[in-house]
Amino acid sequence: MMKGKPLAKVALLAILVLLLGLKTEPQPVVDLVRQGDVYQSRKEYSAAIEAYRQAVALKPRSAVPFLRIGQVYLTQRRYESAGEAFGQAYELGAKEEALAGLGLVYAGLGDEERAINCWRQALSLDPGEAAVRYRLGRIYLEQGDFQAAQQEFEALIVQDEHNPAAHYQMGLLLAGHDPQQATVHLTKAAGDSQEYDCPVCSGWICNPAAGPPDLQCGGSKSYSFTDAEEMLAALEEVEREENQARAVALLGVAYLERGELSLAKRQLERAIQLNSDYAEAYAYLGHVQGQLGQYEAGWDNLVKAVTLEPDSVLAHYFLGVTYRSLGMWKEARMRFWRAVNLDPNNAALCVDLAQAYLEEPDYVAAEGWFRAAVQREPEDARFQVILAQFYVDRVYKVEEEGVPAALRAVELDAESAMAHDVLGWAYHLTGRWREARTHLQRALALDPDLARAHYHLGALYAARGDGEAARREYQRAIDLDSEGFYRRRAEKALEERY
Structure with a gap:
């Protein structure tokens, strides 16, 4: 693959990749799959599934529609359904593509070993498949198997010396022990990423009609030009730090900020080896271990941080986060309370305490702390939206407090889709349907993919007796909600009403 390949040519090649599996199919099947691809590109996932299933009905022995169905379900994080579709595609002969998809399914379900096994099998069928190799390298890195990860990214660079995603990952891997080489890789990543449509597959694999880039080529854990630039800046900051332990810890925090937990853990452990009384490093390490599910070790390190520095806001806050992740809400509240007392002007800590x-539930205390957050940051729309959401989502004091809070949120940030959604829903709950419709429609104009706004608008239309419009909005909520909360509510509404 040559650097600087014209983007128009890359786009054309991507389309050819998309259509490759269709060249031997009957025209009606081709038409249905293409129709499904169009729906998928518009995130109309239910319609896409229906088109692909019609293609299956016309030619049950074709793997292509099953691969597309698997892609759609992956987008929605419906992993079991995606696994069934990819399994059928595998049985029908699309082994390489199905194995790549099954790897994503297992990774999404947290079964890393089975994901690795699928991707290794896929690479045995096609060693040049960059997307699969990239995914394999990423999962090794996340597991902390840095040598195996480095081998995969080096292999990608051998395939294409200008692969920016591979250079970025190499930069991350080398930053802790070879900053000079890391800088070389990150500089290449920053420069080369501007040459390509997609930093992983360079536009050869992913394209709008083929589904989201993260499902096509592994781009979900890729990076942008800005990421490489920011990592270079972090390395410069580390270089300027004269205290060796602090310099090592700074890089660990930079990894944490980018979600690179295994790399952060390694770096923070090194910082503690250099300074066994480094309370801040213990706090960060304990938090990282908690994020990795290593709760006992994380708790020990957080307690060590508090022992070394009893007034550490960071340590108390991270202990609260650990307790919260374990569902130990009373203990979490006590730690957040301590953190707020140590840092009384921190609005974000007030929100954690309120939540x-x-x-418990204690709405009175929660309300007080949500309001305290707003008092500390009165011009920050984010805290105002959180306060309004508390009233509206809990259907608590909506008329007297929820509506004014949501109005203030919109006043602070008129371009916030969430603020308009919360205000629209508050108006709906208080019987002001015209104002509700106006703000819900405005929310969707600002963010067409906001599932909760589609659900709320569907509920409004249902209450007004407009069944067709309600079904349309409920269906959009079902299509767009990858977390499942509004999807389930919309599905229930459709079952009960229509």
């Missing part, structure tokens, strides 16, 4: 009270 802990919500779990």
Whole structure:
């Protein structure tokens, strides 16, 4: 693959890749799959599934529609359904593509070893498949198997010396022990990423009609030009730090900020080896271990941080986060309370404390701390939206407090889709349907993919007796909600009403 390949040519090649599996299919099947691809590109996933299933009905022995169905379900994080579709595609002969998809399914379900096994099998069928090799390298890195990860990314660079994603990953891997070489890789990543449509597959694999880039080529854990630039800046900051332990810890925090937990853990452990009384490093390490599911070790390190520095806001906060992740809300609340007392002007800590009270549930205390967050940051729309959501989503004091809070949120940020959605829903709950419709439609104009706004608008239309419009909005909520909360509510509404 040559650097600087014209983007128009790359796009054409991507389309050819998309259509390759269709060249031997009957024209009606081709038409249905293409129709499904169009729906998928518009995130109309239910319609896409229906088109692909019609293609299956016309030619049950074709693997192509099953591969597309698997892609759609992956987009929605419906992993079991995706696995069934890819399994059928595998049985019908699309082994390489199905194995790549099954690897994504297992990775999504947290079964890393089975994901690795699928991707290794896929690479045995086609060693040049860059997307699969990239995914394999990423999962090794996340597991902390840095040598195996480096081998995969080096192989990608051998295939294409200008692969920016591979250079970025190499930069991450080398930053802790060979910053000079890391800088070389990150500089190449920053420069080369501007030459390509997609930093992983360079536009050869992913394209809008083929589904989201992260499902096509592994781009979900890729990077942007800005990421490479920011990592270079982090390395410069580390280089300027004279205290060796602090320099090592700074890089660990930079990894943590980018979600690179295994790399952060390694770096923070090194910082503690250099300074066994480094309370901040213990706090960060304990938090990282908690994020990795290593709760006992993480708890020990957080307690060590508090022992070394009893007034560490960071340590108390991270202990609260650990307790919260374990569902120990009383203990979490106590730690957040301590953190707020140590840092009384921190609005974000007030929100964490309020949310802990919500779990008891103690709405009075929660309300007080949500309001405290707004008082500390009165011009920050984010905290105003959170306050309004508390009233509206809990259907608590909606008329007297929820509507004014949502109005203030929109006043602070008129371009916030969430603010308009919350205000629209508050108006709906208080019987002001015209104002509700106006703000819900405005929310969707600002963010057409906001599933909760589609659900709320569907509920409004249903209440007004407009069944067709309600079904349309509920269906969009079902298509777009990858977390499942509004999807389930919309599905229930459709079952009960229509």
